[in-house]
Amino acid sequence: MTFRERLQAWRYNLVPDHLVGEILTKRWTDNAIPFLALVATLGVFGSIIPGFFKLSSLQESTRQLGEFSLVVIGMTVVMLGGGIDLSVGSIFALSCFSAVYVFFILEQSIWLALAxxxxxGLVFGAINGYLVGYLRLRAFLTTLVTFIFGRALFDILVSTYAADVQLSQASSDVLDFIGDGTFWGLSVSVWLAVILAIVTHIALTRSRPGWHVLAVGGS
Known part of the structure; x- marks a missing residue:
């Protein structure tokens, strides 16, 4: 065996890239890799940030995670269907401001504010859906325009009504419970995100419309 062949043999034994390739072809790696990345991220931040794993810190982190998960679940459905939506952030902000405006400025009930x-969100989603689904416009550019418009509108509304919101005396136990309430140690937003994730999973994997969404994205 020549020296070059011996080096190749050592490389094959010490750096088994073929083994890595075989592992990556397994179906379970699609779920394992994001999970391991999450564990690694938690480990890094837990070692860097003091008190990261304290109960109060975890409750606050999970509360924010639940809020963002509501947006991520909707974005997941869009991406499974083969699309993309860049406007989720601005639409989420406008939806929140709509609730704030109805409750604190108009002083209506919390249920009307949630509605x-x-x-x-329904109006902006319908606009994006009509432009992309029926007029066949490019989803990337269409939702980018919606994002810019929504963000600009949100900034204008916030600068206009921020002082009035701060001076408002409106309060609601329901709003406090949704925002800061906990159930079995987890915030309400986390439970809502879990319920929505389960319903979305069932709808995608156990219903005909869900199969159509997955089929379109897979093609």
Whole structure:
């Protein structure tokens, strides 16, 4: 065996890239890699940030995680269907402001404020869906324009009504419970995100419309 062949043999034994390739072809790696990345991220931040794993810190982190998960679940459905939506952040902000405006400025009930938030998301979602689904515009550019418009509108509304919101005396136990309440040690937003994730999973894997979404994205 020549020296070059011996080096290749050592490389094959010490750096088994073929083994890595075989592992990456397994179906379970699709779920294992994001999970391991999450564990590594938690480990790094836990070692860097003092008190990261304290109960109060974990409750605050999970509360924010639950809020963002509501947006991520919707974005997941869009991406599974083969699309992309860049406007989720601005639409989420406008929906939240709609609830704030109805409750603190108009001083209506919290249920009407929540309905206003859902209606805002529905309107912008319908606009994006019509432009992309029926007019066949490019999803990337369409949602980019929606993002810019929504963000600009949100900034204008916040600068206009921020002082009025701070001076408002409106309060609601329901709003406090949704925002800061906990159940079995986890915030309400986390439970809502878990319920929505389960419902979305069932809808995608156990219903005909869900199969159509997955089929379109897979093609």
């Amino acid at each position: 206003a938030a859902l209606a805002t």
